[in-house]
Amino acid sequence: MSHFLGDGFSERLQQIIDLGKWNKTExxxxxxxxGKSMSTYFAGTAFPKATTLANWGFFADISLDWLLLGRGEMFYSQVKAQEEDxxxxxxxxxxxVxxxxxxxxxxxxxxxxxITAGSADDADEKMTG
Incomplete structure (x- = not known):
């Protein structure tokens, strides 16, 4: 069994930085x-503590499910928008079900x-009908 953070954590962390909203220091x-702690996360030699993850989730809107496990959307706001659709x-x-x-x-x-085909047909009907 591999570590639950396992493969991909440092790559997802890099994706956050690549977006350009923050640099590594920010x-x-x-x-x-x-910065030294951050470097260890990028190197994959250490993983963040819960307080660090909570701060990223709360203050940066980063989905911890995405960051830790690679599931779902990168930002909580994206998840919320999907839940409302x-x-x-x-x-x-x-x-x-x-x-x-x-x-x-x-x-x-x-x-x-x-489901999606029916929804697209309904939308087309409303626009043309």
């Missing part, structure tokens, strides 16, 4: 850590395609 300050909400609800019922991945994929 992002270290947001996390209330030193009725089509995306419907897709997540259907996927969850089908997974709980043990549906095959192909069945889940087809259900999602049906």
């Amino acid at each position: 992002f270290a300050k947001i996390g209330d850590i030193t 009725p089509i995306i909400r419907r897709v997540h609800e259907i996927r969850k 089908l997974e709980e019922l043990g549906a095959a991945p192909e069945t889940i994929q087809q259900a999602i395609l049906n």
Whole structure:
């Protein structure tokens, strides 16, 4: 079993810096850590403490699920926007129900395609009708 932060953590940290909102020094300050600590995270020789992660999540809007595990969106604000979208909400609800019922991945994929195709057709009808 690999470490839960495992592969990709330092790469995701670099993605944050590559966005250009913060440089490494600024992002270290947001996390209330030193530049030296930040360097160890980029090198993959150490991982941040909970307080550093909490600061990044709260003050920089970084999704810790994304940062630590590579799941979901980079920013919490992106997650919130998706949760408010009725089509995306419907897709997540259907996927969850089908997974709980043990549906095959192909069945889940087809259900999602049906939902999104129907939604696109409805939108087209409203615009042209």
